[in-house]
Amino acid sequence: MSSEPIVEIKNLSKSFGKKKVLDNVTFNVYNNEMLIIIGFSGSGKSTLLRIISGLEDPDSGEVLLKTNHLGMVFQGAALFDSMTVFDNVAFPLLNQNKKILPEEIKSKVSEKLKLVGLAGMENLKPDELSGGMKKRVGLARAIINDPKIILYDEPTSGLDPVVSNIIVNYILKLQYELNASSVLVTHNLEVLHKVSSRIILLYDAKVAWEGTSEELFNSANPFAKQFREGAKEGPMVVIKE
C-alpha cells in the first residue's frame, strides 16, 4: 500500500434536522487500498459516501479528492428498470459534458460488461437478471469512466452467501484491474473475513474504532467485539430502524 492518500476526509460534520449523523469525522483513503466502513443501520455510512462522491454537501469539514475519476455503486442495484443493460451502463457517459462517439460508448460498455462477467448481455432488461447480475451491472456502470476510486454502498446486501462471494471477488478484481482504491460499506461478516483491509467503525456519528479485519475478529475492544458478535450488550445502543 502506498502511503499517498487519494482522499482526505477532514472534520466532516453533517446533521439532518436535530440529528447529528456525522460529527467531526476524519480519515484518509490511501492509493490502492480497500477501506471498509462498518456500523449499524443509521450510523451515517451512506451519508458519508454521498458526501465523498459530492452528491451531498457536509455542514462543515472538507473532502480533498486527488482524482476526478470516482465511481459509485449505490445501495440496492439502483438500475433503471425500463432501460436495457447497455443504457444503464452507458448512462454516466451520456450525462457528462464531454462529447463521445457512439462506437466509443459501445466499446466501453462491452469492455466493462466483460470485466464483470456479463459479456454480450447489453440488450437484457433488469427484470431478466438475477439479483447478483443486477449488482454486477451496477458495478459495470460505476467503472464506466475508469475511476481511480470506487465507493460501494452495501454491494452484497440481499444476496445469498455464494452470490455475495462472487460479487466480492469482482470487487477485488476491479480494484486490481483498474489500479483503483475502494471504499466499501458493508456489515457482511463473511466479506470482512475474506477481505483483509483497514476498517473504520462508525457509531454515534463518530469513528468509534479503527483497525484491521484480523483485529475486528480478535480484538478485545468492546466496539469491535460487539459488532462481530452482533450483540445487544456493549457500548453501542442498537436502534432498529
Ligand SMILES: Nc1ncnc2c1ncn2[C@@H]1O[C@H](COP(=O)(O)OP(=O)(O)O)[C@@H](O)[C@H]1O
Ligand atoms: N436526506 C435525509 N434527510 C433526513 N434524514 C436523513 C437523510 N439521509 C439520511 N438521514 C438519516 O441519517 C441517518 C444516517 O443515515 P444513513 O447515512 O443512510 O445511515 P446508514 O447508511 O449507516 O444506514 C439516519 O437516521 C437517516 O434516517
Ligand SMILES: [Mg+2]
Ligand atoms: Mg446505508
